[in-house]
Amino acid sequence: MTASNEIPLVLGERLVEFVNRISHREGKVLALMSEYSVTLPQVLILKSLESSGGMPLSKIAETFRMSLSSASQMVDRLCRQRFAVRREDPGDRRQKIVRATSKAIDLLAKIHRARSEEYAAGIAHLSPRLLSDLDQALRRIIDEWQTQERPMSGEQAGPGTVRHR
Incomplete structure (x- = not known):
């Protein structure tokens, strides 16, 4: 596994831990x-x-x-x-x-x-600073998804559709 492949895997593991803690x-x-x-x-x-x-x-x-x-x-x-x-x-x-x-x-x-x-x-x-950082990061991610072309599985592209690569 190359370094560029490891970053998404590590982030994926962190996201699993994050979601497990808040879900x-x-x-x-x-x-x-x-x-x-x-x-x-x-x-x-x-x-x-x-x-x-x-x-x-x-x-x-x-x-x-x-x-x-x-x-x-x-x-x-x-x-x-x-x-x-x-x-x-x-x-x-x-x-x-x-x-x-x-x-x-x-x-x-x-x-x-x-x-x-x-x-x-x-x-x-979480601290107000960390909440603000999280909000900004999530907004940037969602904005990037919305500029991409492929809709989520089972969905048709349309206004407000979050798209994935």
Whole structure:
């Protein structure tokens, strides 16, 4: 491994430690997921459906590296819970597009808020100077992502989409 490859690995390890220290400190996100009877894979699928505006079942399976059968079962459950709907694709009536419902979007907003609150609680003990430095670094990283072209897995590029290399 070269020195240039080691830097991202070391930073990756530091990020894992950082996130582990600030995530789920109060259990708010896990409590919401339990209350709404959703799993992490289901939340990730709903987030992709929200971001993309919807996608066919085959794209869900491909994006999340699962069998078509597993993806179908997961989507069936999301539809029964009214977090997702299947609609005919206007461009190909044989194809169905899975979309997040307003109930799913509300849940995702609650999860986002709970995650933000947990992360804020996790960094609250840091000095004002360190919080300012962290804020500036995160702003620069997000700005750089937003200038890049490739959308996150399962998402279409659009306003506010965070992009990765």
